[in-house]
Amino acid sequence: MPRISGPAGAGGKLLRRYQFTAKRLVTATPAELLYIDSADNHTTGNGFGASPRPFRFQEEVNRMVALSNEIKEIFTKTKVMPMATASKSGVPNVAPMASIQLVADDTVWIMDNYMQKSLENLKENPVVALYFYDQESKRCFQIKGATEVKTSGPDYERFRDQVKAKSDKYPAKSLIIIKISDVFECTPGKEAGKKVL
Numbered sequence: 001m002p003r004i005s006g007p008a009g010a011g012g013k014l015l016r017r018y019q020f021t022a023k024r025l026v027t028a029t030p031a032e033l034l035y036i037d038s039a040d041n042h043t044t045g046n047g048f049g050a051s052p053r054p055f056r057f058q059e060e061v062n063r064m065v066a067l068s069n070e071i072k073e074i075f076t077k078t079k080v081m082p083m084a085t086a087s088k089s090g091v092p093n094v095a096p097m098a099s100i101q102l103v104a105d106d107t108v109w110i111m112d113n114y115m116q117k118s119l120e121n122l123k124e125n126p127v128v129a130l131y132f133y134d135q136e137s138k139r140c141f142q143i144k145g146a147t148e149v150k151t152s153g154p155d156y157e158r159f160r161d162q163v164k165a166k167s168d169k170y171p172a173k174s175l176i177i178i179k180i181s182d183v184f185e186c187t188p189g190k191e192a193g194k195k196v197l
């Protein structure tokens with residue numbers, strides 16, 4: 001644990017920053033760790049002088065991964081997926097989603113029909129986690145990714161028309177585009193929690 005000294009205000013600020021960095025370190029991917037390392041070199045000698053760059057992990061890393069055929073098959077079989085988001089201050093939220101489409105090996109679309117807290121969270125912290133579980137094979141995968149919200153343009157219009165063709169009752173407010181950055185196994189057993197992509 002680093003020793004914090006200096007003016008009370010600045011010390012408090014630095015302590016909070018260490019705590020935040022420590023919290024991130026336990027959940028960061030190797031690519032994120034590289035970024036944390038470089039972002040941490042932004043303070044001057046005593047650590048109080050410079051304003052650190054904001055930590056914008058997924059956006060800055062811009063990592064994308066392509067799903068394998070096996071994972072794609074399980075994804076497309078799943079009718080409803082829990083979508084987890086978090087506010088900038090870390091308040092979590094999870095909501096079931098059914099208007100989901102895998103549009104490319106590394107890209108998922110979700111229609112925002114009724115999102116409230118989920119949408120607010122994505123605006124201030126544009127990352128999500130989803131999981132999908134296949135009853136038959138008992139396989140389960142978690143996906144994490146960076147998001148973009150669109151309320152106009154050809155992609156939005158295409159998905160809106162598709163959703164509204166199912167039922168006009170859907171408001172189809174906005175398109176959530178997820179670029180997949182990480183995939184983990186969540187099948188119970190010795191592989192549980194392991195990163196697969």
Ligand SMILES: Cc1cc2nc3c(=O)[nH]c(=O)nc-3n(C[C@H](O)[C@H](O)[C@H](O)COP(=O)(O)O)c2cc1C
Pocket residue numbers: 080093094095096097098099100111112113114115116117118119
């Ligand atoms: C089975 C099921 C499927 C749902 N699918 C969607 C969906 O595809 N898009 C959506 O915006 N809301 C969907 N909802 C509603 C949301 O889960 C949720 O009510 C809404 O996002 C508001 O919650 P929030 O404040 O947590 O965002 C679905 C709800 C259920 C029960």
